[in-house]
Amino acid sequence: MNRITELFQRKPHEILNIYFTAGYPRRDDTAPIVQALERAGADLVEVGMPYSDPLADGPTIQASGTRALANGMSLPLLFEQLADLRPRTRLPIVLMGYLNPIMQYGDEAFFRRCAELGVDGLIIPDLPMPEYEAHYRDLVRDLDLGFSFLITPQTSAERIRRVDELSRGFIYMVSNASITGAKNAISGKQIEYFRRIQAMELDTPRLIGFGISNRETFTTACEFAQGAIIGSAFIRALGDAGGPLEPAITRFVHAIRGIQVPIH
């Protein structure tokens, strides 16, 4: 069974999905970060494929991508890192990235390679649903890959039903009308939106992302969905780590989970 499907069956609440950009802060940090996240208690990782022009991303993720590209990160290299990593972690791995680098790699080859390497799901925010249906839907199903479409507060009910039908694994619920990296508390208006979606009783589980940055916003999001996705806040923690990454990663995940860390 696909690891994402298995995860949501086993644990349908408080799922913590952590996003980071492959090749940041250093080129070869990808695998160690995933392993540290697994040890610290994350449920799912979303590995960003860096892109020169990430339209939906705020300054933090943009800067991490720029740095990763300068470090020499690329899709072929990421696949090498994942081939190495897959036998050493049981975490479901989702790749997130923009369509253009995937097109240049060769779209079908990309999907096949992902399946071969044990990637569990994909998020390609600028791939429109009609294109997906026409060209990729059957392939993704045959390869048993997950595929998450996004919904936002502006997405119509009719369209949300279509997202529910097309998404495999989980739906990416964008918490607010914004690019990534917002740091505000969750507003009443957002809660209304969360409730509205919850009341639709969709078949596919939902993870709430964008602007989830700390224990408070994570816990709130978890009241209305199966879990949440944290990206920019985690990347900031990596950037601030200074020395070795693992202690910073453990501290970060424990803080989100509300685990008291003993002071030695």
Added chain:
Amino acid sequence: MIAIDERGYYGEFGGAYIPEMLHANIEELRRQYVDIWEDDAFQRDFRRLLRDYVGRPTPLYLAERLSAHYGATIYLKREDLCHTGAHKVNNTIGQILLAQRLGKKRIIAETGAGQHGVATATVCALAGLQCIVYMGAVDIRRQAPNVSRMKMLGAEVRPATSGSQTLKDATNEAIRDWINHPEDTHYIIGSAVGPHPYPDMLARLQSVISEEMMQQLAEQTGRDAPDAILACVGGGSNAAGAYYHYLNRPEVRLIAVEAAGKGVHSGESAATSVLGTQGIIHGSRTLLMQTNDGQIVEPYSLSAGLDYPGIGPMHAHLIASGRAEAIAIPDGEAVRAAFFLARKEGIIPALETAHAFAALDHLAYSADDVLVVNLSGRGDKDLATFIPFLDENR
């Protein structure tokens, strides 16, 4: 037949590759733009403003000294005489009327040379709407007069500091702003780029150029079509407007002039049709300059308005299908052509436009050829760039 299909494709180019956060706004536009465009009241307002405010029709001027030099009949379509100094205002007049009909209160735009920013700031003043213009930090420096004009018109100019800090990056920032303001904001794109329906909308709004050209040519020459039309191509809006009514008249050569920067293969160029391959930029499947890994390459041109790593999907299709020919002009030739036009005809063209004039040196002529160069804008904004070349162009 050159036409856009229902899904927004010209051949294999176009479409709307946008994240969900933009879907509601793009879908609203897609559903409404044709109806609004075809609405009598819209056409009445649009035509009235083009006439009384922009100063249309712009003249079709027979450039006699230029014609004598090249041994052909050369007409200039004088978009430089539009209010604000370039063709860009044809589009912004149309889009501000559209934004009002959609009930939008806040206008955003990107700009390269600043001409589109000025044209947007102008129509926002006219309509009493808030205006925010994103402009690459590099372009803010090289097009200073236009920055001041925007500010005088009441617009806020926000620098884009990512990437090469030019037009591509300003466009990224404008798109991010739109994601952050999904309800009250309309994005006035300045060229025939972006997700469907923008390229088609821009082409329609600029099509007044070829509409007038047809009538003026008929009056002046007895034929409604020239043998060739030359236009510079950044994203492709002035070219789309100059070609529009001739797209399906194969006897009219369409010549698209791109910026070769320091040379097509110098690594510092914006000659997209030569260096570009198919991919996605700013929501459109088109030709763009990119690495083998699909990272977008930073372009270069001395002219801010042509310093863009893609071209609009209509032009990608025209060039890929052989309907249009592309010529790439390096910085130096463009600057020389600007001086040449100034001395021959008393017209200082925009640096972007000067590329189209430089292309005249790359064509062969017979005596009865009739050409139109689309004089997309005037060069006041580029004086600081031209001044260092005064000595060598005495």
